[in-house]
Amino acid sequence: MINFRYVRPTTRQACVTALVSDPTAQFIAGGTNLIDLMKRGVTAPEKVVDINALTLRSIDKQGSGIRIGALALNSAVADHPMIRQQQPLLTQALNAGASAQIRNMATMGGNMLQRTRCHYFYDTALPCNKREPGSGCGALEGFNRIHAIFGTSDRDPKTACIAVHPSDMCVALVALDATVLVTGPNGERRIPFVDFHRLPGNTPERDTNLERGELILAIDVPDNAFARHxxxxxxxxxxxxxxxxxxxxxxxxxxxxxxxxxxxxxxxxxxxxxxxxxxxxxxxxxxxxxxxxxxxxxxxxxxxxxxxxxxxxxxxxxxxxxxxxxxxxxxx
Structure with a gap:
């Protein structure tokens, strides 16, 4: 792990500015994925922007749905009475993920941004277009037992990627027609959850449709009639x-x-x-x-x-x- 600068802004705008001002900077909240990636040398930000000072942990009824702050912990969301009663699918998916210890640290926004667990992505000695664009995809001709069967890009070796997204929570949120609220250099915008993550296409290094400097603020889950089944x-x-x-x-x-x-x-x-x-x-x-x-x-x-x-x-x-x-x- 390289030496890095650590900053902890106290406003949303300051967080966005701190990220935009350094092309290598990354946000950190629970750190359950980012720290692993830094230890392994998969990513090496020269600046880490801690967003935990922001007030983004609430879980509230808003209009015809529930708004969940990006910093709400996975365990807190899964155990919240309103989520358990009105959106049990989300509770089930959250409780299926990781371990109790990790759920007590992982945030909703961080869960959405976790990177693939592809072996070739994590091993810096092996080729991976997601980690190093243009280096090739080791999984194509390698051990690909855990890999994708839908939406892969495998025709051009320089852009090929057959990795899978690892989150359980996100599978429930896409099924529940959730929407993501983000802010960035150009202000706030809403992204339908189905459009938040990307297929690899020609840019497998990009996991989401977030623009540089954008910060997840909340996830909105609309009311539905599915609570019983x-x-x-x-x-x-x-x-x-x-x-x-x-x-x-x-x-x-x-x-x-x-x-x-x-x-x-x-x-x-x-x-x-x-x-x-x-x-x-x-x-x-x-x-x-x-x-x-x-x-x-x-x-x-x-x-x-x-x-x-x-x-x-x-x-x-x-x-x-x-x-x-x-x-x-x-x-x-």
Whole structure:
């Protein structure tokens, strides 16, 4: 780890200014991901801007939804009575992530910005277009068991990337139609959660659509009718502190046994949380039966592409979707 400068501004504008003034600077809150990256030499900011002095920890009812401050801790959000009662899918996803100790330090904004856990990204001796643009993608011809089956870029070696986004929380938030409030040099703006993270395309080094100097202020989660029928399913190698091979966020609005509305997203399968819009549409108006769920799962898998070591995800993903929907459909 290199020597770096540490600053702790007390206003939003000062935080933005401190970041913009140094091209290598990075924000830090809980530090549960950034410090690891700095220790391994994956990133080396010459200045670290601590944003913990900002008042961004509240969890409040606002209009037709709930606003969650960017500095609210993962554990505090998961355990908040309003979240547990009105947005249980978010509670389930948060509790599936990391360990209790990390959830007690990790912030909502930091969770959104965590980097991929691709082995080739973390090992600075190996090529990685995300870490060092133009160096190649070691995962393409390497051990790619944990890697993506949707939205990959693998045609041009200089821009190829098949890494997956690691967050559980973000899978729930994309399913729940959340919106992200940010501020930056050009003022505030709102970003639909589905558009917050990026596919690799020709710029795999960019994980999000944040502009340089922008700071996450809050996440808005709109009210919905899914509180009674939700389930977050995480398939992983072990039950504690492991990232998803495949995860599914499922939410249903049922009238008797008919699906009035549905939300469906997957994690562990793409460079960003993967919203299954076509599968959701296929569920609406149908009976909540296994046959319906299997049809939706088949639709969800259209366009999936496996690599040498992750073909099992092509089978695991639709089975996980069906299981998540079956569990969500059970009587509350």
């Amino acid at each position: 939700t389930h977050y399913l995480k398939v992983r190698d072990r039950n504690s502190y492991a990232f998803a091979l495949v995860s599914v966020a499922a939410a249903l609005d049922l009238s008797n046994s008919t699906i009035r509305d549905a939300r469906l997203a997957m994690g562990g399968v793409a460079h960003k949380p993967w919203r299954l819009l076509d599968a959701e549409k296929a569920l609406v108006g149908k009976p909540a039966t296994e046959a319906t769920f299997r049809q939706a799962a088949d639709i969800a898998m259209q366009g999936a592409k496996a690599f040498e070591h992750n073909a099992f995800k092509i089978r695991m993903a639709p089975s996980s979707i069906v299981e998540a929907l079956k569990t969500a459909a059970r009587p509350a």
